[in-house]
Amino acid sequence: MLMKRIKLLLLLIITGTTLTSCVVTNDEFIDDAVSLNELISSYDLWYIDYHKTQGSGDVPFISKAFTVSFLSGRMYANNNIVDIGKTGNGLGISVGRYGVFNNVLETSHNLDGNYDFEVVQLSDNEIRIDYLSQNVSYYLVGYQVNNFDYDKLFYENIEYFLQEYIAWERTDAKGGTSNVFDKEHFLQFTPENDVTFYSSHDVFGTNIDNIKWDFIGGYEVADVRGYNDLKVLTLNYDSGDTEKFELSVINDETVSLYHLRSETTYTFSGRGFVQYLKGDKKRGAKQAVRNSGRKRTKIKRQTVQRKVLK
Secondary structure: OHHHHHHHHHHHHHHHHHHHHEEEEOOEEEEOOOOHHHHHHOOOEEEEOHHHOEEOOOOHHHHHOOEEEEEOOEEEEEOOOOOOOOHHHHOOEEEEEEEEEOOEEEEEEOOOEEEEEEEEEEEOOEEEEEEHHHOEEEEEEEEOHHHOOHHHHHHHOHHHHHOOEEEEEEEEEEOOOOOHHHHOOEEEEOOOOOOEEEEEOOOOOOOHHHOOOOEEEEEEEEEEOOEEEEEEEEEEEOOOOEEEEEEEEEEOOEEEEEEOOOOOEEEEEEEEEEEEOOOOOOOOOOEEEEOOOOOOOOOOOOEEOHHHHO
């Protein structure tokens, strides 16, 4: 009987130890034996899924970035969509340093200062970082550079991509019928509430510093059900006119706008790259640098059926 009790006690101890060494969350296996430092450095990139953000506070360098990386004490970020995957071999630019103490991630950002986050592992490649003093939580998903879905990032954050050039110049127009939008040679999308656009009739090739912005309005982007690589862009001019397009990204400096009413396909190319938080990379003579003025916000989009649009 004594031997049976000893065996039972050993079984309970072993079982308890096993249960405390691993956790299953959302059908994912989490190994508690992995340290926080090992976890955050095991992925090249942590994509900030800003739409999941909870709380009323704000950490500037997190809300400005699309990805962050934690490698050998150095912290990197991709604050721009343009050239993402190329800048810093995919990591972006160096933005500060970090350290780890138990489950606390201690960061020192070059511009924004020090922030300490409590880290909660949600799955094998997802964490939540809590900045308790400002009541805000961010959700980060880990990826390696070679399997990161850059196309998905472009389309999920298309409003910010449009803001990364001072102007978009029309470089081609094919098919369709003549319409009033034919006169629009330049477009500009600004960080003002993420919904403001300007347009210009200036002649092609006008220096971007000399463009006269003739019209202003608000714009909105809608998702298209069943399509991950297509959006619907609606320009609502303050004058009362409305123009609607199917928007697709050709590359990180060119977009295609298919005008739904006239069936004209316009190509616009970015002019005057705007880099957020200056790094060493230069992209031509006309480059603006902004360390403030833009941060990500939760964007709610309508979802539409493509067949209804034609």
